[in-house]
Amino acid sequence: MNHSLEQGLTSALARIGLAPPAGLERLSGGANMESWRFSSGDELCVLRRAPSLEMMAGRPLDHHAEAALIRAAHAAGVMAPEVLVELEPADGIGSGYVMRCLAGSPDPNAMLAEAKPSVTIHDIARELVAVHRTPCSGLAVPVMDTAAALAELRRRFLEYGGDRPVLALALRWLEANLPP
Structure with a gap:
């Protein structure tokens, strides 16, 4: 313990x-x-x-x-x-x-x-x-700016190794489909 x-x-x-x-x-x-x-x-x-x-x-x-x-x-x-x-x-x-x-x-x-x-x-x-x-x-x-929040998620993902393909694909999809 x-x-x-x-x-x-x-x-x-x-x-x-x-x-x-x-x-x-x-x-x-x-x-x-x-x-x-x-x-x-x-x-x-x-x-x-x-x-x-x-x-x-x-x-x-x-x-x-x-x-x-x-x-x-x-x-x-x-x-x-x-x-x-x-x-x-x-x-x-x-x-x-x-x-x-x-x-x-x-x-x-x-x-x-x-x-x-x-x-x-x-x-x-x-x-x-x-x-x-x-x-x-x-x-x-x-209240967050969606693009800024997603950029921060990507930064953290890469900081922790960025070694999960499904997360990389999800981030790419989200970046391509950001709301206006």
């Missing part, structure tokens, strides 16, 4: 009266962010973080704004996790937040193998309606 991560997480959890983390496990996925699952007493939680504050510099949506959006979506009935606590610089483990762990898998193949397609389509449609009904006033939702 990562001792400094455990210490910082213990500090964050203590602010909301939760027990220190146990069973800290790094989850797969995430190009440049980390996700860790752990228990805190009877709670199963997930930490989403950038290991350093520098990683978040210049991003249009920081973790504070991301956590606020998730809180708003959760409050509006979206099947989103409840954000429990945000990391603070004094925690010493970067930028991020802790949320309740939701049951399920982010793997679309696993979801489709377990559910009937009509149920899955219904669930997705219900969630999309809830997302679009989420009030965003007062939230730091950035």
